[in-house]
Amino acid sequence: MDKTTVLILFGGRSSEHEISLRSAATILSNIDCDKYTVVKIGITREGHWLLTCADAETIKSGAWESLPDNRTAFLPPDPKAGGVFVLNGDGTYELVKIDIAFPVLHGMHGEDGTVQGLFELADVPYVGCSVTASAVCMDKVCTKMMLADVEVNQAKWIHFTYREMKLAFKACLDHAEQKLGYPVFVKPASAGSSIGVSRAKDREELSAALKLAMEYDSKVIVEEEIRGRELEVAIIGTKAPFASTCCEIIKGTEVYDYDAKYNNDTAQTFAKARMDMEKADDVRMAALKVYSALGCTGMARADFFYDTENDRIIFNEMNTIPGFTNKSMFPQMMEASWGFSITQQVDMLLEDALEQHKQRGRLKI
Ligand SMILES: Nc1ncnc2c1ncn2[C@@H]1O[C@H](COP(=O)(O)OP(=O)(O)O)[C@@H](O)[C@H]1O
Ligand SMILES: [Mg+2]
Numbered sequence: 292m293d294k295t296t297v298l299i300l301f302g303g304r305s306s307e308h309e310i311s312l313r314s315a316a317t318i319l320s321n322i323d324c325d326k327y328t329v330v331k332i333g334i335t336r337e338g339h340w341l342l343t344c345a346d347a348e349t350i351k352s353g354a355w356e357s358l359p360d361n362r363t364a365f366l367p368p369d370p371k372a373g374g375v376f377v378l379n380g381d382g383t384y385e386l387v388k389i390d391i392a393f394p395v396l397h398g399m400h401g402e403d404g405t406v407q408g409l410f411e412l413a414d415v416p417y418v419g420c421s422v423t424a425s426a427v428c429m430d431k432v433c434t435k436m437m438l439a440d441v442e443v444n445q446a447k448w449i450h451f452t453y454r455e456m457k458l459a460f461k462a463c464l465d466h467a468e469q470k471l472g473y474p475v476f477v478k479p480a481s482a483g484s485s486i487g488v489s490r491a492k493d494r495e496e497l498s499a500a501l502k503l504a505m506e507y508d509s510k511v512i513v514e515e516e517i518r519g520r521e522l523e524v525a526i527i528g529t530k531a532p533f534a535s536t537c538c539e540i541i542k543g544t545e546v547y548d549y550d551a552k553y554n555n556d557t558a559q560t561f562a563k564a565r566m567d568m569e570k571a572d573d574v575r576m577a578a579l580k581v582y583s584a585l586g587c588t589g590m591a592r593a594d595f596f597y598d599t600e601n602d603r604i605i606f607n608e609m610n611t612i613p614g615f616t617n618k619s620m621f622p623q624m625m626e627a628s629w630g631f632s633i634t635q636q637v638d639m640l641l642e643d644a645l646e647q648h649k650q651r652g653r654l655k656i
Contacts, residue, residue: 294328297641298375298392298415300406301350302334305398306486306507309353310553314615315395316351317622321633327641330387332364332375338400340364342377342387366392370414391644392417393637394612398483402612403429416648418640419589420611427585428609431512432480434585441584443577444605446514446596447471450480453509456501464497467513474516476546477501479508483610485548490516517596517605521547522564524578524595525613525624527639529588529647535628537574537595538620539564553618560620562627566597574604581606589643592621 299322301315302308315331322329333341333355342364345355355361363378364387374388392415394406404426410417420428427433432450449470451463467475474492477500482488487507491497497513504511521540526532540547543557551558564571578593585591592613596605613621615633625631631639 294326295390295641296328296330296374296388297322298330298332298389299395300332300334300392300401301395302336303396303398303401304334304336304338305396305400305402306482307397307484308336310484310614310616311395311397311401312350312353312355313553313617314397314619316347317615317617317619317633318393318395318637319347319350322637323634326638330375330389333361334396334401340366342375366409366413366415368409368412370412372413374415389415391415391641393641393644394419395615397612397614399429399481402483402610403481416644418644420587420591421647424586424588425611428587428591428611430481430510431478431608432510434609435512437585438581438606441580443581443584444603446476446517446605446607448512448514450510450512451501452511453505456505456511460498460501463501464494467497468494471513471515473497475500476514476516477504478512478514479504479506480510480512482507484552484614485546488546488548490545517598517607519599520564520597521607522574522595522597522604523620523624524575524593525590525621525628526578526582526587526593527590527625527636527643529643529650532579532582532587533629534575534578534582534593535624536571537564537566537578538562538624538627539566539597540620552614553616560623562620562623564597570604577604577606581609585609587611588647590621590640 301311331343341361343361349355364375366375376384378384404422407422407425479487487504489500491500522537524537525535539561541559592610594607622633
């Protein structure tokens with residue numbers, strides 16, 4: 292049987308570039324090589340696309356970028372091309388056929404619908420959410436607005452644009468204080484991995500938090516603080532999505548921050564949350580409801596808070612390309628709940644990409 296060629300796209304022009312390298316390393320170490328031929332393209336922090344032969348470890352360390360055999364590559368938006376063009380040193384080029392693309396990219400220019408748009412134009416099947424769902428889930432303000440009529444608890448929130456803050460910063464502070472009080476969480480609308488996120492317990496901290504978040508996005512969201520545990524649910528599928536049971540994160544710091552997520556052990560994680568089955572099932576059902584309301588397909592990770600004091604489940608955010616690092620919860624949850632190995636999870640995601648492409652092909656243009 293002919294093998295299916297999979298393009299693994301990693302790196303990217305994003306503050307989560309390094310996480311992407313680690314996710315790609317996990318996927319490359321686990322993809323079924325009897326079934327799939329892998330083509331690797333790394334995107335540098337500057338946005339340069341390079342076809343590379345680097346192995347998983349070399350990608351993870353970042354050393355892949357300086358390999359002498361890397362060649363410039365690009366995906367033309369023309370569906371007739373059927374793959375990526377790779378430039379040779381002598382000015383000639385060759386075509387590498389692609390059957391499925393797997394964007395293992397987190398954050399901007401990867402998880403936000405941009406690269407998905409390129410795959411749509413090129414008519415290449417791709418893993419995960421469509422352009423619209425990716426864009427909506429990348430933006431925490433859009434996500435909340437999309438869910439306005441959906442029965443799911445959310446933290447009280449407001450948002451400010453860069454323009455509003457530039458014109459009337461003091462009024463923004465007043466408004467946040469009146470509507471939410473303290474403490475609050477301040478976050479860039481479109482970021483990830485806790486970058487630019489801070490907790491503010493007074494006006495001075497709020498002012499600093501808004502300025503920090505503004506460095507990452509021109510839209511900033513301010514939320515009431517939810518105290519309690521953090522829960523996450525992994526979902527795979529399009530026609531009949533299925534969810535893992537939720538995992539639990541006990542953060543050792545006020546923010547489950549970048550280092551706690553990827554670099555140290557301040558947070559304690561449990562691949563299956565320590566809560567009664569009925570409650571855990573409520574979280575799973577809420578995750579599937581939000582997944583569907585946001586138009587997610589392929590995969591996503593839904594994050595919640597469990598306000599233990601008031602026994603409330605509160606939806607926080609949807610991640611359309613969740614981390615696949617060796618510390619990430621998505622693959623661990625799928626394994627703990629359903630017994631699927633990472634190899635099987637990758638296989639399901641690739642099969643789903645083909646199915647999604649087939650469905651789109653039925654639509655009239
Ligand atoms: N409203 C909130 N109440 C309590 N903690 C919060 C709140 N919002 C965010 N946090 C903390 O900040 C972390 C990062 O925020 P999150 O909304 O998940 O953004 P990101 O996309 O960066 O992961 C969360 O995991 C949590 O620890
Ligand atoms: Mg988060």
